Amino acid sequence: RKEVEQDxxxxxxxxxxxxxxxxxxxxxxSQSFFWYRQDCRKEPKLLMSVYSSGNEDGRFTAQLNRASQxxxxxxxxxxxxxxxxxxxxxxxxxxYQLIWGAGTKLIIKx
Amino acid sequence: xxxxxxxxxxxxxTRGQQVTLRCSSQSGHNTVSWYxxxxxxxxxxxxxxxxxxxxxxxxFPPRFSGLQFPNYSSELNVNALELDDSxxxxxxxxxxxxxxxxxxxxxxxxVV
Numbered sequence: 001r002k003e004v005e006q007d008x009x010x011x012x013x014x015x016x017x018x019x020x021x022x023x024x025x026x027x028x029x030s031q032s033f034f035w036y037r038q039d040c041r042k043e044p045k046l047l048m049s050v051y052s053s054g055n056e057d058g059r060f061t062a063q064l065n066r067a068s069q070x071x072x073x074x075x076x077x078x079x080x081x082x083x084x085x086x087x088x089x090x091x092x093x094x095x096y097q098l099i100w101g102a103g104t105k106l107i108i109k110x
Numbered sequence: 111x112x113x114x115x116x117x118x119x120x121x122x123x124t125r126g127q128q129v130t131l132r133c134s135s136q137s138g139h140n141t142v143s144w145y146x147x148x149x150x151x152x153x154x155x156x157x158x159x160x161x162x163x164x165x166x167x168x169x170f171p172p173r174f175s176g177l178q179f180p181n182y183s184s185e186l187n188v189n190a191l192e193l194d195d196s197x198x199x200x201x202x203x204x205x206x207x208x209x210x211x212x213x214x215x216x217x218x219x220x221v222v
Contacts, residue, residue, distance in 0.1 A: 043200055043213045087152055096204045096211045097143060097166045100152030
């Protein structure tokens with residue numbers, strides 16, 4: 001079993017729709033959690049950190065459920081520019097040795 | 111711009127050769143981590159250097175080795191290249207507070 005699992009997609013979503021991704025992780029001792037965005041053939045870029053209390057950044061909302069060991073990302077009012085691969089990332093310890101999911105591909109259609 | 115720079119950006123090598131990839135970390139960052147991202151996969155942790163010492167290693171064979179220099183820049187060396195080593199190699203630097211990892215643009219290695 002992979003340490004971080006995501007649905008690879010692709011998710012084909014019309015512009016303006018709401019889309020949600022989930023991710024599960026296996027190590028209950030994991031300390032911090034992130035969503036990264038990666039455009040084709042580019043490096044990953046931090047989208048947002050994920051907290052148990054939930055956090056929101058504009059159209060993006062992230063949530064962590066430690067009891068069930070899953071992380072979610074919600075994108076509202078999706079834009080064409082949101083098309084990318086979204087990677088779920090877990091930091092097991094305090095030293096940023098990151099464990100990555102394989103990513104979920106999102107395609108926003110006009 | 112994250113302030114983390116990697117060189118070269120692209121590289122083609124022949125199976126069996128050796129390669130050295132370089133990473134210049136952001137000013138003040140004393141921790142550098144290397145990741146390998148094969149096509150269609152998430153990045154895989156190779157190893158991390160903290161103040162010139164290896165500080166953790168992922169599931170990679172010994173032919174993957176590294177160095178960190180006193181200015182905290184780093185090298186990743188891969189010996190006896192295999193076709194499966196073809197990937198995007200990412201370097202990330204972190205500050206002493208370990209609050210975030212900042213990624214370079216990556217080196218795309220193709221082994222033929």
